[in-house]
Amino acid sequence: MRLTTRVTGALLLFCFTSILYAQAPEKPNAAELKQALNKLEVLGSVMYLAAHPDDENTRLIAYMANEKMLRTAYLAMTRGDGGQNLVGTEIRELLGIIRTQELLAARRTDGGEQFFTRANDFGYSKDPDETFEIWEGEDVLSDVVWNIRRFRPDVIITRFDTTRDDSGRMHGHHTASAILAQRAFDIAADPKVFPEQLKYVKPWQPKGLYWNTYNFGGRFTSSHEDQPGYFAIDLNQYNPLLGKSYDEISALSRSQHKSQGFGSTGRRGNIPEYLRHWKGDLPKNDVFENIDQTWARVEGGKEIGELIKNANENFDIQNPSASVAELLVIREKISALKDEYWREVKGAEVDGIIKGALGLYVELIASDYSAVNGQTLNIYGEAINRSDANVELETISFNGYDVVLKPYQPLKNNERFDVTADLVLTENKISQPYWLEKEASLGMYTVENQLMRGLPENSPTIEATFNFKIEGKPYSFSVPVVHKTNDRVDGEVYRPFVITPPVFVNTQQSVLIFPDKETKQIDVTVIAGKDDVSGKVSLSLPAGWKVSPESLDYSIAKKGGEFRAEFQVLPPAGASEGFAKAQVTYEGKTYNKGLKIIDYGYIPTQTIFPESQAKIVKLDLKRKGQFVGYIMGSGDAVPEALEQIGYNVTLLDPENITTESIADYDAVIIGVRAYNTIDRMRVIQPELMDYVKEGGTLIAQYNTSMSNQPQIGPYPFSISRDRITKEEAEVRILAPDHPIIDGPNKVTSKDFEGWVQERGLYFPNQWDDRYTAVLSANDPGESPKNGGLLVTKYGEGYFVYSGYSWFRELPAGVPGAFRIFTNMISLGQDKPNSTSLKSVENK
Structure with missing residues (x-):
């Protein structure tokens, strides 16, 4: 059956909950559903905290998320913008985008979640004082507190110490991350500190703060389990549901850091890790021994815990959908909880289990990977129930748009229901990574929206909510609109759908040096973001510089088509430097964004719109030799x-x-x-x-x-x-x-x-x-x-x-x-x- 409609609307507003946006719909198997049920029984959380992508201990994250069944996060101070790039030529902000996606891939592998601060990786720093000076320390501290209050970890674990290592060396970012953890631990529960955050979150006091000691190259010897305050964990158990040890999972996770060349091989057998107590309650034997991780920790939770335990015991790995009726009752009970945090967290978990148990597959595909405001976006998709449960698709609403589809369609076992829709796009921002929307300082990205701070990436450009009745009970979830193609080699390939400007302009040179008084050519490429664009392209230069011609007319018939322009630039007589800024006009508006697509296959394709400019430098220069x-x-x-x-x-x-x-x-x-x-x-x-x-x-x-x-x-x-x-x-x-x-x-x-x-x-x-x-x-x-x-x-x-x-x-x-x-x-x-x-x- 097929249903078609046409709607108009506004930009989807983003909620602040942390979601990792894998593009392809999840299709958990029965063992993974059993693992998720085990996790549903546990109410606890742990936050790992360090400075950069690849600083995290993926083995410990895998263990906490999959053995201890805790909600587990990695809070990285930076996106790794100042690192090296093994897979390509991208540096700085573009490398930060790659490393962000590598972290998200790592978390999808080891079961953790990913968060950030606004701190910019400005390169190697010798000491934390310099780091805090450049990072604008109180702002970064605010972000750490914000992430703690939002995530509400019972325990925080740092990768690094607050002092130099035995050789006297330190990386200022590393040390600063540990200092920030200690300071944030002390103040996150104080409502007088960063009170502007309390509009969205509540004060929160973690129970304990620990340092994950290590032994790299003979430094920071970790074997101190016989000393007070040190806790040894054997965390390389084998998980039969996942078919791997935690170090094997860790190796797969760490191998996602491909731009850093961190491919790893998993190990089997006992591998100890050590935690050193820093702050909070000092347990005797186990870091979590004094922390209630059962449903009894929330008001009204004891009954829910019993229901989940029964559902878990009754789970039929040959017929997961047989548990749906019990899970729907659990879902109702969770939705009635007064505790907003656990209501959100466990509500999302049980929704995912229900969806997986039904074999419920839903996706929405955009006909192209990008579109421009004012265009009509063609969307098609499907919904299919692969179980004998009674499932009815009632409505489909595009978030931020009017409700458009009301099929009220029963979904019989393994019978696909097709959906098509045409959306007229209006008032959408272009899909620029949110931390790159405004100019950054050396040490900090500019993010004015408090709810966006800390999130790993933008929310999907367009989402739709599917509203069902399952066994007569209401059930809904949202899916992103994505683009999908079939590659002859790779098969099914997903790509995020993005909103773009109608026209882009790229300068082909990033830096142009003028060693003498001769002119040089700046090459500019105009790229169409839609069919039938025309206007003028020009360069603006600093005072004293001259350009010829002043502008050129362009006309491009097809989306993706290009117009190449050549401008001759004459430098001033004396030394000078500045920027040549390219711009294009279209339908009375001026556009100055370029187009950069990062496509390495192992991460979702990323589309970025950098400022279109080239640095121009006139040198007072003499040289010998040729x-x-x-x-x-x-x-x-x-x-x-x-x-x-x-x-x-x-x-x-x-x-x-x-x-x-x-x-x-x-x-x-x-x-x-x-x-x-x-x-x-x-x-x-x-x-x-x-x-x-x-x-x-x-x-x-x-x-x-x-x-x-x-x-x-x-x-x-x-x-x-x-x-x-x-x-x-x-x-x-x-x-x-x-x-x-x-x-x-x-x-x-x-x-x-x-x-x-x-x-x-x-x-x-x-x-x-x-x-x-x-x-x-x-x-x-x-x-x-x-x-x-x-x-x-x-x-x-x-x-x-x-x-x-x-x-x-x-x-x-x-x-x-x-x-x-x-x-x-x-x-x-x-x-x-x-x-x-x-x-x-x-x-």
Whole structure:
């Protein structure tokens, strides 16, 4: 049977309860339903708390959620925006989106839930004081308290301690997360603290706060079970309903962190974990021994507990629907509870069990993955009952829209009921991740809506509520409208449905460097978000910059079609920097959002609308030399940055490097971590040294310290873990007459302004006297670090080792970084460029 309707309406409003939005409808098997019934009997919750994605102990989360049957959450301070990316090129906010989805995939695997604060992962921090300064500490504390009050954990467990480890090291984010946990534990029950939250939640006092001690690389030895306040847990039991041990589940969960390269292999057998008591009631033997986790903890719950116990004992794994009548009675009792929290939590659990026991499958599919306000969205779907229970579909309402479907249709066993609907979309916001809607600060995302804070992602763009009668009793649940296709390789593929602008505009360059007075081209692509769009595309520039043409007319017939525009940009005479902002007009309105789609297959496809702009930098720059060879290490964008200022850069294959093959390059640059990631660097090291000896300039960027570190330069130096995390830390010039400082670009303190994320890392702390230390810097309160830029004359050439973060500063368009790096390349480049040009071109 099929039912069709047409409606108009407004944007679905989002409720604050935490839901993890897997796109495909859940289809639990009988063993999973039995596991869910076991969990329905338990009323308890635990929150794990740390700093980043992948900090969480997935084994402990899997154990708490599936063995202890507790509602289990991981509260991450950040979305991991400052990390590395193994699967692609996305960094910063885009990487944060990937890592958010990896966390959600991990929680779907280990049974936990996921929450966040607004804190921005700004990169490595040496101490919590710096972290709190950048994170705007009271705001992050407010978010931790908010998550505690909303989730109401009986116990909080931290991953990290509040002090340095045995080696004296710490990551400020890690330590700050533990400090925040302690502070929030003390104040979450105080109604005078953050009272604005009490409009939505109540004060809450957890019973205990614990530190999950660990033993990583010999640090934080955990075996203290014989000491007061330490509790040992053997948490690698085998769960026969799930068919795995908890470490096997943990490995699957941890392997979701693919952008970090955290694939894991599960283990079997006893694996202890240790919890150290910090605050709250001190139990004797078990962390939860003084916490009532039965239905007796809520008023009116004792009877419900008995009903659930009976339903669980009577559950027929061959016929789950036989339990539906009992479950409906339990559902009625739960819905009458005065305790709003457990009414919501356990009501959602029993609804899921009923749906699974019926084999009730419901989905709604949008005809396209995106649409624009004003368009009509075609939706089709199905509802099917796969049991002998009496099920009647009464109404289907699209949340935020008028009720549109009233089928009053009995759903007989295994007979599909088809649904179609046309929705006219009006007044919807575009589907931008909520924390990216407004400009962020260095340390915090801007989220004004209190109810959105902490949630892992947006609610579905459009949801529909299906209202049933089951055995004569009312029952309802909501499903998201999604897009679904069939892939020839992967089969059924789901994708979130999104609302987009009618037209996008992308700048193809993110940073454009102007080393001289010549014009450069900025490429702009206009993309249609719907059929038949036309208007004008233009660039707005800072004062003193000029663009030609001022605008171009565009017209695109089909959705997804593109119009490519080319603008010639003329820089001012003097040094200048700013942004070239692209914009398009359509039907009297101006749009300035780009389109970025993240599609790696292992997470739901993500659609983001970044600001459409390119950083433009006019440099006061002189250089010597023309041809540069580049040995790529772990990966960076330095070659592209150097090409922007006029160098001809050739990527060199380490397999083919000989002294003769690189002899005519003006400079050879070794990319970041090359000695850590390329085994052959040891083999070609003599060839590189001969190149220097015969007059070449060799520049090696940072490598991490290694126990079997090869000698990177012609003379020995030792790489330490010294780093300077404050990008504004003062840099002092130690060798003002050295060519790296004196020319061709005269380096001053101004060249160290505007750096991003950090000064540098893994500086040498010991070196041969034949090296010259050119620069000195340090974070506040620390001793000077003089090993960040070492240079020596060797034979006829120069060798340079630098731990300063050129791999960050050059792609970010930092003017001073280009001037200093150009001076490094220019060392010894007094011979005419024509000689180098001829020989390299011949190669």
